[in-house]
Amino acid sequence: MRILATLLLVGALLSPLFSQQAPSRVVAIRAGKIFTAAEKTYDNGVILIEDGKIKAVGDVEIPAGAEVLEFPTAWATPGLVDLHCHIAGTGLRDINEMVHPINPELSTRPTIDPDSDYLKDALAGGVTTVLYIPGSGTNISGFGTLMHTGGGRTIDELIVRFPGAMKVAQAWNPERMGGDLGMSRMGMWWALREVLEEARAYHETWTAYEKEPKGTRPAKREDLELMRGLFQRKWPVIIHTADARDVMATVRIFHDEFKLPCIVSHGEFGGYKAAAEIAKRNLPANIGPRTYDWTLMVQDGHCYGIAAKYLEAGVKKLSINTDSPVVPEEELIVQAAMSVRLGLPEEVALRAVTIEPARAALIDQRLGSLEPGKDADIVIWTGNPLDVRNRPLMSIIGGKIAYDERKGRRVTFGGGW
């Protein structure tokens, strides 16, 4: 009897929040089209969810007792991922400490506002994960947080991984006006190298000590602690960079010299001219908010799609961002659509807002595609998400519905600069 009671209790506790009736552990979503961002795309396929994870995708049999959600004309995609987000907190003033040029001890985590209207807009726009990073007012502005846009009420409930990445801004913003190193690229590159060398030495010292704890314990440094994870390749450094010269400096310093996992972010204003170098090193490029290059660096009168140019140069790890609030976070899919308009293939564009950013952020074992074992972060759209006339009906995070249009459509959409 006690065993049965326990089982019933456990069963009740384990029931997902889908239905109030008989608790079922498996949910099946059948959708007109399933874009997995993995090998195949399925017509009229099924996604099986269990315990917050994807159990199976494709032409799978729905087990008895599963709760079934039918979306015969809808598309299902992985929840969208944006690696360049500034709107998850309490305002732009909160993400730039512009006293010192190098701030590895700072992070965005304490500034997260779980109740933010902007996060709710993002969620209703199909963006389920963002890398919420500090601004580009300094060379190293701090560490960003990889977080969900909904499905939780506290900061900790929203966090996917902290740190998400270290944020570096390499030129076209952090130029100081004086009183500190960094007025010119000479000073900026020097300051970056100095801290990277210090961090590497710190990491090597500690690694040796952890292997064989003998002698004096090395000093603990809060500001360099998180940088160890870069050298351990646990999280990447995301670098705001601009024209071709700066893109080259980025790949030279972070990849060639210090061998860190890095993401080249923005890369606009003619940055595509250095794209071949990014491709050679097989580095990820994170394009946005600008989707085209025209007057500034282009000299033949053509309006070039930036993502298309990077692809042309051989960059395979292509992701797209909004740099919200420059472009509103919920318009991440519109950024992808505009990139398609300007020459990027549709498939590449959809992967650029799902699996590629997840890979670049070293979180793809959990997110970015609809594959067995990964988190059930899924968005149901009224049709092809790239067609801006379509919209999300439902956003699911960790197997739970975080946004449901049937319960009330989120109507605030847009804004931006």
Place this chain on the structure above:
Amino acid sequence: MSALLILSVLLAQAAPKEEKKPVYTALVGGDVHTVTQGVLKGGTIVFKDDKIFKIGPAVDLPEGTVKISAAGKRVLPGFIAALARNLGTSPAPGKIADALDPFSESIKLALAGGITSAYVEPSSGGGGVFGGAPPPAGPGAVIKMSYGTLDGMLLAEPSGISLAAWISGSPSERYEVRETLTKARAALEKEHDYEKRRTENKLKPDEKPPRAGGPLENYVKLLKGELIARIPAAHAEDLRRALDLINEFRFKAVLTDVVEGWTMAEEIGRARAYCLVEPRGKEHAPRNSAHPAGSSIEQAAILRKSGVKFALLPPNATVGTGGTAGRDLLTLFLEGAFAIRGGLDEVTALESITITAAEICGVESRVGSLEEGKDADVVVLDGDPFDYRTFVDLTFVNGRLLYEKSKSPYYSHLKSPR
């Protein structure tokens, strides 16, 4: 540049000397979206000089007609921007007519976006990415994107006057507005009285018709329906105030910068006021708001249900080359797609960037739809106007081909993905 384009520009520039033979141009085989009279699939539209001459399933073409195939494409009226900044004019005080710059690159860009007419205002400078635009320095005008010539570039001036003071002015400025309208109403009554007595031959000897001068003149025109008032009214209180004035004096008005129009669609409908709607204008409602507030992407659809007519605008009413695609007038037709996302029907979406925008600017007798006798301002699209992949193939203004995608450097490297 194509031969046809060069010919167009040079012809327009040649000083008119003798009577020229009419030039006929025909677009053959496209789906002709007239906007006011349905879609003619695989039809033909013919221009005679600067006017639309004939539209039909098959038209006998006069000898010498320049034939252009529109097979597989859609033929639409040129798009109309109900508001545009930094487009087609030099920044100079005074009348728009004297500040027109038909060589501005902005015009070429607008043509690439399928825009053939726009409402512009003389600016007093200022504004920027973070700041809103200051009130206009004078009445607005409607201009055409007639690159290369001043002839036929000015469509209507003045077209609209701003009554911003009624919403954002000081109490004395607001008082001024009502006072001037009251005086204008009295002046109009005098005019009517004069007319009545003239037809009944009851005029006094040497009596001249009364003429309202100075700023009063524009207000009289407003009451006569020859001008439209533009009133910025974002929130419910502003809208209520604006509607009060409109209902009291019964003039043609367009409410601009409308955010919370969706919360009072019926009242706006009853006042017969137009709206300028930015589908992607976003404002969060205050947390403790007791009533519906803030912005809604469904605003256009809601206004439509109450019979309110509106024109659509993008987040930036400029032709930008800054790099963020899809946020300015270069993709005006995309704004219709966002209104559709918010529940608007496709027919109204198309009207809101063509004929209704023309009505709002007071030029609907000339532009905004494909009808015989109207101006030959026409665009040919390579796809559905609300598909994010669609590009403008050809743009005609006053019957002249001024933009050709395959010949212009802007987008010629982009093949239609269809």
Place this chain on the structure above:
Amino acid sequence: MSAALLLVLALSQAAPAADDDECVVLTNVCILTVGKGDIETGTIVIHGGKIVAVGADVPVPAGARVLDRKGMTAFPGLVHALSRLGMPEGPPDATGASQLALDDLNPLSDALGPAARCGVTTFAIQPSGVGIAGRGAILKSSGGARGPQVVEKSAFLRIVLQTGTAPKDALRQALEGARKAFDADRKKVDEKTLPLLLFLKGELPAIVEAGTPAELLHFWQVLDAFSDCSPRVVIAAPLDAYKVAGALGSRKSRVILRPYLALAPFTRERINNAAELERAGAQVAFAPISDSPEGLQGIFFRMGELVKYGLSRETALRGLTLSPAEMLGIDKRVGSIEAGKDADLILFSGDPLSPQARIREVYIDGRPVLPGE
């Protein structure tokens, strides 16, 4: 008028110096007459400040001083139509049709000598200011202690166009005022209206400076209302005047350009402004962009570039000499190496458009100003 200027005018009208009686003959020189073709090896006879004879086989008069200029190329002195040589910097005290640029000229200005030695033998000074700025004058350089010689003190009206309603209305009103006085007794017309009246009658040309092609279109809107009059207009056009090539051509406009290539917007594609205008049917002339020696010497280099990119050599060479002379109405006197014209000559060490060629000698009214007397 300033005392210095009065003195200079007096001097320039004084009896010619003893040199002027001498007959000077340049022989074995390559002559680019500009007016009548090129002479590979020829002779120029100079007497009394004038060119007496030019040709391949011209006899040398008895008693003449013969200068063998083998290896050199003779070219007419430059006519600088848009000059501010000798004029003060800064905004003017007053503008208006009654103002004369000559009143502001400093005839002893340090800039005049170097300009002459760069080959500028005739120059037109512009009054400063915008709108109807005033009337310009045409002068001959001297290069020496003597001041410049006035050819015409009220040679042309200068109108600087501006964008907007106010300047357009002002121009229109001024012209309408002049038209009202069309048949009036000239002595009774006020000094502000008279120059405009002469302009409408075609007796006083106007140099109209446009900053943009759009300004030209607006100007024509105003001017076309006076098509019953016969005004003579010379347009000082901007670098993107090619955008109105069609209209400039069909109006057979006279256009003065700065000698630069334009770039097509958003690109590095060169557009040969002058060649486009000429192709459309306009007449083109060129003026240096600056009055400094660097700017003036540089003009031949600039013209070479224009020829390289499609302008005909003939138009280029004529554009510095006979064309501006015609536009200013002084072509009977200067602009080409022809008998009867002023002996204003530049002797180059080679072809003027060759980057290696240098100016070796300059003569004005038969007097050598380079290398000097």
